[in-house]
Amino acid sequence: xxxxxxxxxxxxxxxxxxxxxxxxxxxxxxxxxxxxxxxxxxxxxxxxxxxxxxxxxxxxxxxxxxxxxxxxxxxxxxxxxxxxxxxxxxxxxxxxxxxxxxxxxxxxxxxxxxxxxxxxxxxxxxxxxxxxxxxxxxxxxxxxxxxxxxxxxxxxxxxxxxxxxxxxxxxxxxxxxxxxxxxxxxxxxxxxxxxxxxxxxxxxxxxxxxxxxxxx
Numbered sequence: 001x002x003x004x005x006x007x008x009x010x011x012x013x014x015x016x017x018x019x020x021x022x023x024x025x026x027x028x029x030x031x032x033x034x035x036x037x038x039x040x041x042x043x044x045x046x047x048x049x050x051x052x053x054x055x056x057x058x059x060x061x062x063x064x065x066x067x068x069x070x071x072x073x074x075x076x077x078x079x080x081x082x083x084x085x086x087x088x089x090x091x092x093x094x095x096x097x098x099x100x101x102x103x104x105x106x107x108x109x110x111x112x113x114x115x116x117x118x119x120x121x122x123x124x125x126x127x128x129x130x131x132x133x134x135x136x137x138x139x140x141x142x143x144x145x146x147x148x149x150x151x152x153x154x155x156x157x158x159x160x161x162x163x164x165x166x167x168x169x170x171x172x173x174x175x176x177x178x179x180x181x182x183x184x185x186x187x188x189x190x191x192x193x194x195x196x197x198x199x200x201x202x203x204x205x206x207x208x209x210x211x212x213x214x215x216x
Contacts, residue, residue, distance in 0.1 A: 124186030
């Protein structure tokens with residue numbers, strides 16, 4: 001049965017490093033990885049290109065197109081979806097209940113042998129509540145903004161610290177207060193704070209818990 005395939009979830013706010021950490025851990029374990037934010041960002045990319053108004057009723061037809069593209073394993077360029085405008089739209093899309101409901105099945109389809117690392121906002125609470133191990137990764141907002149600015153600079157995108165701080169603060173509030181699948185700490189989750197840790201130190205902390213869990 002598919003639900004016997006182990007899943008490790010990593011939830012947390014934007015800019016905390018979930019995507020980078022998930023990919024590194026998945027590579028170490030030789031497991032699959034689900035970056036749920038990419039699905040929403042790719043949908044945002046499609047909508048932005050089509051110049052569609054961001055209203056729930058306008059979005060539904062494009063979810064079907066998104067599903068087809070993902071099923072074809074389209075290797076879209078991360079640079080195309082790693083802009084602050086895309087992140088802002090994807091956060092708005094994630095607040096639409098019908099969008100989350102339709103994409104839920106798609107996210108769960110990533111579960112495959114020998115295991116899955118799933119990162120997002122509601123992986124351990126809604127998408128994979130039966131996950132073998134759950135993490136909640138956090139960091140101070142100022143640190144997350146700084147890290148996001150460095151990430152954007154790699155794509156030659158530049159944004160004022162204060163403007164991005166306000167945007168990410170608003171995004172946090174929207175994620176935490178939405179009616180469907182709000183960002184919260186999953187029950188029995190291990191809470192890790194990366195504010196004062198390097199990437200290698202964060203990975204070491206994750207692997208300590210994961211190795212112990214896998215041996216059980």
